[in-house]
Amino acid sequence: MKVALAEAPIRDVAELAQIPISFRVERVCEIAAKPGEPSAWVLTEREIASPYLKDYDAIAREGPTQWAKYFDLTNWGYFRAHVDSRLAGGVVIAHRTPGVTMLEERGDLAVIWDIRVAPGLRGLGVGSSLLDAAEHWARSRECTELKIETQNINVAACRLYAKSGCVLQAVNPQAYPELPDEIQLLWSKPLKAS
Numbered sequence: 001m002k003v004a005l006a007e008a009p010i011r012d013v014a015e016l017a018q019i020p021i022s023f024r025v026e027r028v029c030e031i032a033a034k035p036g037e038p039s040a041w042v043l044t045e046r047e048i049a050s051p052y053l054k055d056y057d058a059i060a061r062e063g064p065t066q067w068a069k070y071f072d073l074t075n076w077g078y079f080r081a082h083v084d085s086r087l088a089g090g091v092v093i094a095h096r097t098p099g100v101t102m103l104e105e106r107g108d109l110a111v112i113w114d115i116r117v118a119p120g121l122r123g124l125g126v127g128s129s130l131l132d133a134a135e136h137w138a139r140s141r142e143c144t145e146l147k148i149e150t151q152n153i154n155v156a157a158c159r160l161y162a163k164s165g166c167v168l169q170a171v172n173p174q175a176y177p178e179l180p181d182e183i184q185l186l187w188s189k190p191l192k193a194s
């Protein structure tokens with residue numbers, strides 16, 4: 001399998017909609033405070049009784065074809081991966097963009113807006129390579145921190161971020177009133193200058 005990863009123009013980002021972001025939820029992460037360390041967390045996994053498919057792109061106003069309608073993407077980064085010349089995944093990084101609350105109006109913060117790998121090619125290292133590329137991009141723009149939002153129902157993403165050196169910074173069970181079973185997890189990775 002030959003993986004080719006390259007930065008691409010942000011104007012092409014709608015092409016990522018070709019790659020399903022959906023995943024099957026069979027297990028969820030349980031999060032507990034580390035004894036004696038109130039802001040540190042331990043993640044364990046629990047199987048759920050009724051597995052289901054989660055699809056972020058199915059949410060109204062979400063997905064790669066929508067972002068340019070709501071935000072100015074001028075300062076965003078986009079890397080795509082091809083496997084044997086087929087689009088296999090991508091990562092999108094938001095930076096210096098009014099209206100993106102997660103950016104906290106900080107020029108030294110970048111947010112992983114989207115990361116996805118084609119279902120048949122997951123688990124082969126493509127996601128890790130995309131995340132590395134995003135980190136490098138953020139560092140080259142003098143960012144000192146990378147931030148990522150996910151949910152406790154996304155075990156693969158949580159494991160990827162933890163393995164990549166991200167630290168769980170916030171656990172918000174009430175973040176999605178319409179999805180009471182999902183807990184918002186905010187991950188952060190401090191970036192050293194390259």
Ligand SMILES: CC(C)(COP(=O)(O)OP(=O)(O)OC[C@H]1O[C@@H](n2cnc3c(N)ncnc32)[C@H](O)[C@@H]1OP(=O)(O)O)[C@@H](O)C(=O)NCCC(=O)NCCS
Nearest residue numbers: 021115116117122123124125126127128150156157159160
């Ligand atoms: C999350 C995602 C991008 C990971 O990409 P990937 O190419 O499969 O990840 P990698 O192969 O680089 O795996 C890196 C690490 O992530 C973790 N991981 C990946 N898939 C996993 C899975 N199904 N279950 C548990 N851990 C998993 C492992 O720790 C893995 O390291 P290891 O192989 O040494 O065990 C991919 O699963 C995906 O596209 N999911 C749907 C889209 C999505 O949820 N995006 C994130 C939104 S917040």
